[in-house]
Amino acid sequence: MIKIEVDMALCQHYGQCVFEAPNIFKLNDDDKLEYVASADDSERDNVESAVDVCPMQAIRIVE
Structure with missing residues (x-):
């Protein structure tokens, strides 16, 4: 599993x-980013x- 942070x-x-x-990653109905953290x-x-x-450069993978 990889962990993701925004x-x-x-x-x-x-x-x-x-x-x-x-x-x-997806944009919700309000065009705001939603994502799964792992x-x-x-x-x-x-x-x-x-x-x-x-x-x-807001996204990173947490090792």
């Missing part, structure tokens, strides 16, 4: 992470891509 003070809800890891290792590549594309 600094919601930095997040501007652009949603780029949703395109990279749709099983982990995911199966099979999602690691997708989450790493989401970390890379986040314009605010």
